[in-house]
Amino acid sequence: MGSTANILRKLVPVLISFAVLAACIVILRADIPLNARLRNVVFDTYQQIDPRTPFEGSPVLIVDIDDVSLQKIGQWPWPRDYLAAITGYLQDIGAAAIVYDVFFAEPDGSSPSTVFGRLPEDARSLLDGITLPNNDLTFASTIARGRVVLGMSINDGSLDDGRPPPDLHYGITTSEPSAMRYLPAAPGLTRNIGPLEESAAGLGMITISPDVDGVIRKVPIMYRVGDQGYASLALEALRVAQGENTYSFKTVGGSGEQGFGENTGIVKMKVGQFIIPTDHKGAMRIHFAHAGAEEVVPIWKIVTGDVDPAVLQGRIVLIGTSAIGLRDLRFNTLGEEVPGVFMHAQMIDQILTESYLVRPDWAEGAEFILTIVVSFLLIVVVMRFGAVWSAILGGVLVLAGAGGALWAFLEMRLLFDPLLPSVAALAVFMVCSSARYWQTEREQKFIRGAFKTFVSPNLVDSLALHPEALKLGGTRKECTFIFTDLAGFTSFVEKSDPEVAVPLLNDYIDNMVRIGLKHGGYLDKIVGDATVFHFNAFLPPLDQPDHRQRAYDCAMEMYTWSDAYSKQKQAEGIPLNETRIGINSGMVTMGNFGGAVMDYTAHGDAINTAARLESAGKFLGVHVSLAGATLEGVSNFVGRPCGTLVLKGQTSGTPVFEPMTPDRLNGPAVQKYLEAYELMKAEDPKAEEAMEEVLLLDPDDGLAKMHLRRLRDGQNGIRIVMTSK
Template sequence: MRHVLRQLRRLYFFAPLLAVALVCGLMLADPPLVRTLRHALWDQYQRLQPRVYQDTAVRVVDIDEASLAKIGQWPWPRYRIAQLVERLHSLEAAAVGFDVVFAEPDRTTPAAVSRDWPLPAAVREQIAALPDNDDLLARQLKSANVVLGFSLEREGPGTVPPFMPLVAPVAMGGAPQPFVHRFGSVVAPLPVLSSSAAAAGALTFVPDDDGVVRRVPLVLRVGDQLVPSLVTELLRIGQGADNYLVRMGPSSNPGIAELRIGQVVVPTTRTGEAWVHYATERQQRLIPAWKLLAGEVTPADVQGRLVLVGSSAQGLMDLRFSPLGGVIPGVEAHAQILEQALTDSYLYRPGWAVAVEAITLVVAGLGIGLLALYAGVLWSALATVAALGATIWGGWYAFSAQHLLLDSIVPSIGIFTAFLLGSMVHHFASERRQRWVRQAFSRYVSPNLVKHIVDNPDSLELGGQRLTCSFVFTDLAGFTSLMEKIDPGEAVALLNRYLDEMIHIAFAHEGTLDRIVGDAVAIMFSAPVHQPDHQKRAYDCALAMQRYATQYALDLQAKGIPFGHTRIGVHCGEVIVGNFGGSTIFDYRALGDPVNTAARLESVNKHLGTRVCLSEDVVAGVPGVLARRVGRLTLKGKTRALLVWQPLNDGLAHDEAEAAALPAYEHAYDLMAAGNPDALDAFEHLAHERPDDPLVQLHLRRLRRGESGEVIVMTDK
């Protein structure tokens, strides 16, 4: 058996290695889920730091809702499109690109409209002689630098219509066709329009698995023929270039590296797409189509610019999901990549990115995994958090400062997996060593005791030590009579819920359960683990208990169950704390006069009319305590008077009123403590304003009996 265990220990090292190997395999496989997580992170980067908009030579003529309302529903007659082209040409636009496919003849041309009308032959001949709308647009296209759009379909014979005005790229460094997205057919503009336009470009996007457009293709493929996108042709025509160059990457990083279009160099993915770094929506780039047709656009808005014509109207359904959230018109994605090309502000996914990500995964993953194997959980967890933070920060810094897209998701998954697997193996290895400690857990009930025993096994010995601790004693008023009024089983269930939450509150404040006696609970602070702020913890715990107990009783009373209120006493002092009992069972508790005093302070509430009593020793350790003096009480069986305080935020309905009346109460109390006869008038006045204040009534009765001073001798427990 020992030989087997030794062999297992030798295999522990392979746990983080296995985790790193699994995640490396995940990185190479790159399943859809991993891509979605990676893209979601990059989308968040873009939302945190969108591209800074610069007013470039790019404008969008927007066929928006207002234009449809003013001019008419889509599709507009082709003569209207011709007017739009004529306006842009007269304003000296460098090039015009249509994010629209004119694939069908204009149904509003006179001959087409009158075809089914019952007209005389002479009239029909006159109408047929009127200009055709498509011919009007074709003539206008010949006089301007216009790039028409076409769409691509996956299925088809893989041929391009011969009338398409396409320019074949110049390839450098190899053939780009194997890497480019392949399509089967073209939905082309009418031949009469295609042959009249300066160029044509594809409008097709290739969204990611989640439908978000993060990249815009610059070159695509129909069969074996490369076709440019609308963005590529607009850049080419706008610069007056004859063609464009596709440069391939090295053999170590195969695929397309960049496109050179005139003087513009655009880095791409290996498939010929450009990453879009989106800027927020800007009205500067938009020209409503109705304003252009109405002659309300100045030459400065168009002259020398690349103009895209598209639609943001929802009814035309040219909407895309954006990394910034929500949807955008498809034409805006084209405009964004054009702006990046003209300002040289691209996002890059460099060829060495995968190597850097894999090195990060291996080095950090193995380091964290080994640390989790041989170090404590806290240190390995802190190191894991630091490694994850550094990895995520590195990805963000690369994006923010260098516009690089690095994947920090997969390395983070690997680091966390190595930590998780290493921690599991570490836990398995230490389980056998700590089994004897776990057998002792049944003797203790407080979580901080369990942790203390695990960290200090030698504490499982009889004996005690002197410690200064704080104590919270609680008791439930009237529970015995409640047992007589309702079913005992129901009463026990109510008590168990009450005690469960009271103990939960104590544990939340890191108190130690000293004992439970019936409906009473005793909580200890600063043992077994030293707590320098034990008075503050006891004070906060007592108030939290009182607030819960008050609300619990009110809820039950509203249901007709006469559940009593809770009384609490809080005191601190030096006691003997340790394990008492015998070899069969331990009883971890505190012994000493402060324990008895805390119990007496709880009991004295019923004579004072209060719910919570704090000793002066506790109040001294709670900075800024909100409380008022009850008096110097000589408790039953005691000889020394103890200054007792009542907190003003103990959860009762009159908390705010008591806090507001505190200055008046303190003034009256000072008069009483000094033996000043004016104290009676002061408390008379307070009693008139606050007839339900138990402490005011207590001191008023004393003063009326002729007593003076702040010392109160308690004759009962």
């Protein structure tokens, strides 16, 4: 029975981890905005790494109604007989298709017939019997000559003018009768005026809707309004240029198409010789080239004849605008803001080069399997080898997944998302390692429990004389604090047999406590291998006016003993690291903060600073970090300044010093350091070179290494701002 209970206890981290994995899978496979945003970040990054290479000699040409054209020709809209002349010229010159990325939703207000209708009745009577030109009919007549595509857009249905649906010049074939239902639906259309619409060889949707972050990533190549499908402007341009009259698209399960993941929806669409892969809603993901790759001709050059006709022959000509007052700017995945007509041009160019971005229907299934495999491996390694090896394995697997996904994009233009599986694996790792750590702590409870039983005899004496100290609250006192920590010992305990760790830690703690009590310190607590001592912790007559000196002498003896002890154990083959010590003085509130559960301790910034100085020793590269507030009461200090440390959450700096032996202080390396420190303090550019000379004399000088890194990072002076606790 006991064996079964022990096995169940060991399985607790595994069971918790699998529960977290299951929750992550449910969340990651859910259709929620956060998942889509994270996936978009990954796919956008791919494109930024390797944008599409422009099609050299592309048949796509943009005729731009730019600001210069408006200055030369006049403000928009231009008379439609003018546009008729431009369109007729492009037809005569042999353009493969003429595509307008502009609306003609209202009659031409400058048409003579329209102007005539606005004249007073007596003025109109003077022109009775005279037939005036109608610019719209002139434009429609030119459009009817062929190869012209006009734009439409979707609306919410409120702009419906009551006309019957437009007469399209194409049919749609599908691999299943109800396939149209997959297309994005819209209530209504914004259309061109009747004569123009009826004359056009093609009608294409110019609607390009961004994602919630304002970036264009996909464009539906067909919309559904009612029972009719309306092709995008780019698709209609290709159809008209090829002289085709049919679109066809296939769905998962139709015509032998198979899928893994989404079991319904569109997978590809065909127009003429081009087969376009889509998502299940019939949207094509745009693979952007950098803006400026398109071939552009200002429309004024067409009007003035400044363009070689050979440039226009056989081209798909898109007429749109980049003028500041007219353009509809959109952001692409490369972070560039471009006019809508350039988006349509990139879509056509992408189809012509068949440079498609495809997220396979089985991609989510592959990512699902990857998540399970990586998470399972991490759980096994955490339970068998611990968190460190698991973290290494997890890092390798995550990097391999990210590298593989990037390779699939670069080589095959396939889109896989390694981020969300990595997030799931990280969550599983953190939960599993935390649960395992908690379990390990419980198993070694007898070690930690023994440490908590230490009680300072000083406290007994103080409370016997001053029982009022047991009251909640306390008194304000100036104290000095020592925090010690044995670097890397938690990891050592987890990897070692208790028979080795317990005697070693007992011996270490016994001696650290012995030294602390010898100098009159109050042992506040022992946490694992760390000790906390207070000086001047008690009320008179047990107060200690010389608490700074006592604490300094205590810390020096602690460091001397612990350094010798570590070297002794290392010689015995036991990897015992160095001890770090932090010392600070200041005003705190001392007293019993535990009520019935007696906890005589201090609260205040001074004790917190002492703790953080001990932690900062690792960053500074020193073993003992002595605050300037303590140094004020020390008569036998030998050492050097480290700098002014601004701890996280604080605005004022704490001067910090490193104690050392006189021999080391007088050695050439430390003397050179003192020179370099003065240069650094003066923000002299020569400080970096001087600090380099220190390391030539003593390559193991951790403090000099830290300062050299700062100087090379452009951090001048002696003020060191800590960004973490």
